[in-house]
Amino acid sequence: MANVNVRNLPDAVHRALRVRAALHGRSTEAEIRDILEIAVRPPERVKLGSLLTSIAREAGGGLTDEEYARFESVRDKMPAEPMSFE
Known part of the structure; x- marks a missing residue:
């Protein structure tokens, strides 16, 4: 620190x-x-993820529940392997 x-x-x-x-x-x-x-770091600050989500919603680009389920079903759920520098 x-x-x-x-x-x-x-x-x-x-x-x-x-x-x-x-x-x-x-x-x-x-x-x-x-x-x-x-x-x-005021508590009322806008966080980047929230800002991007609100922009997508305003643009009409939000996912429906069915679209979200489709993405979730094909998403790779295996943990990523750490990069090796050797």
């Missing part, structure tokens, strides 16, 4: 982080991790 150092953090910000962490019952470090995760 990566480490990040934050330099020149104002004392008032550090105090606010400590208070916020205490209110949530966790360490300051855990609070900072949570804040960063929410900032860069």
Whole structure:
């Protein structure tokens, strides 16, 4: 896991982080991790698979249950062999 150092953090910000962490019952470090995760990976973000599915539905390209069953019946269910580099 990566480490990040934050330099020149104002004392008032550090105090606010400590208070916020205490209110949530966790360490300051855990609070900072949570804040960063929410900032860069918000729960309401659109995930690529969901976006592609919605585009296909809007374009009328969704599969019917019968089409899905047909694809599922011919799909290769054997696990892939790992690639050898030797």
